[in-house]
Amino acid sequence: MVLADVRAATILLAFLLAAGTSSCRGKKAIPPAESVPVETPATALDQAAGAAGAAAAATEGFARMARGAYVAAIAGCEGCHTPLDGRGRADRERLLAGGLEVADFTGPWRSPNITPDPKSGIGAWSDADLRAAVRQGVAPGGRRLDVWMPSHHLRVISDDDLAALISYLRGMRPISATVLGLASKRPARALVPPPFAPVPPPGPDAVERGRYLAELGACASCHAPAEARSGAEMGTSLSGGRKMIVPSQSGGPGHVFASNITPDVETGIGRISDHELAGMLTRGIRADGRPLLHPMDMVARGWVRATTEDVQAVIAFLRAQRPVRNRVPAATVRPPEPVVAPSLIPPTPTVSAETATEPAPPSGSRPAPDGGHPIRGHAGDLDPLRGARRGRGGPHGALPGPAIDM
Numbered sequence: 001m002v003l004a005d006v007r008a009a010t011i012l013l014a015f016l017l018a019a020g021t022s023s024c025r026g027k028k029a030i031p032p033a034e035s036v037p038v039e040t041p042a043t044a045l046d047q048a049a050g051a052a053g054a055a056a057a058a059t060e061g062f063a064r065m066a067r068g069a070y071v072a073a074i075a076g077c078e079g080c081h082t083p084l085d086g087r088g089r090a091d092r093e094r095l096l097a098g099g100l101e102v103a104d105f106t107g108p109w110r111s112p113n114i115t116p117d118p119k120s121g122i123g124a125w126s127d128a129d130l131r132a133a134v135r136q137g138v139a140p141g142g143r144r145l146d147v148w149m150p151s152h153h154l155r156v157i158s159d160d161d162l163a164a165l166i167s168y169l170r171g172m173r174p175i176s177a178t179v180l181g182l183a184s185k186r187p188a189r190a191l192v193p194p195p196f197a198p199v200p201p202p203g204p205d206a207v208e209r210g211r212y213l214a215e216l217g218a219c220a221s222c223h224a225p226a227e228a229r230s231g232a233e234m235g236t237s238l239s240g241g242r243k244m245i246v247p248s249q250s251g252g253p254g255h256v257f258a259s260n261i262t263p264d265v266e267t268g269i270g271r272i273s274d275h276e277l278a279g280m281l282t283r284g285i286r287a288d289g290r291p292l293l294h295p296m297d298m299v300a301r302g303w304v305r306a307t308t309e310d311v312q313a314v315i316a317f318l319r320a321q322r323p324v325r326n327r328v329p330a331a332t333v334r335p336p337e338p339v340v341a342p343s344l345i346p347p348t349p350t351v352s353a354e355t356a357t358e359p360a361p362p363s364g365s366r367p368a369p370d371g372g373h374p375i376r377g378h379a380g381d382l383d384p385l386r387g388a389r390r391g392r393g394g395p396h397g398a399l400p401g402p403a404i405d406m
Contacts, residue, residue, distance in 0.1 A: 068168025071161045073302035075154065075216045080298065081111045090301055097175040102148065103245040109148050110179050117174040130166050136192045144191070150218035151192045157216060158201040210317025213310055222258045222295065238262050239324035246294045246333050254333030256293045259404050264323035272404070278311050286404055293331055
């Protein structure tokens, strides 16, 4: 009986299998359901690593642009390539758009647009084009830039700082502004050879770093002796005497003579304190509270962002130079009235080089002239006047001090 039941069940199963097979002939097989990937710990780690890498790259890019903004400020890019507004101040709405006109005995000069606008700026320039323009003074196609472009000083810029500067320029807002050139009697610039090896950043020594920063700021372009013509001659001394035009928007018309900034006690900066020098460099204000004359007003626009360490390094470099006795004539224009009493000028603030923005005005401050660092009313912060003007002896006796006009 049991055997019969087993046989019957087997026959029925075979019949059902045969029927199912015949009914499926000619039909497409139903594909299996897609498998859902299961997130393993390794997959999650890979995703986290990718996100962290993207964040690190973004942070690195921002840091590079911030460094580039700092280099642009120290090198005077913003001071030269930003036009003035109706009040004679830098027009921050047209940053780097060019059009600033500078008077010169060989004819006026207008700064070009260096925003990334593709038609009127540098938007169509390659990185190699920009490197050649900065270090060699050559534009695309081999055209030599005006001698006002201080490539004979900027040739020392490190590879990292140059890459940061280019990144900053690329990231600026494009501004369509065609700047027409002006006729001049200036001779063509001497071609600056490119570096033949990688250019490292300066070492930790303060004097070495100060020399590097002074080159970026092209100090010798103004403060070299009047008879210096070539870049090599301009780098041999900072004894001043070069005659320059003070435009009407900067207190002119008239003339100013570049100051002797060697550490000579009688005719240079030997009797001026480090604190006073820091105020001149970062605010464009002398120890007696009067603003320095053009073109130091342009320099201070950028150096107001300098870190305390960099300001100290430049001062250390100046102190290390050979003293040169060269009494520079006083300017032919009357220095502006003091913007603040000497006793109210605060010490130089510490500004981070990692930030690309200008320092926020402290509470209770009032703007300094030409958009410089705010002036705070802290009494007793400045050393006593040390002969910042000719004929004014300081605490060191009756020895007349030099004329520090710019």
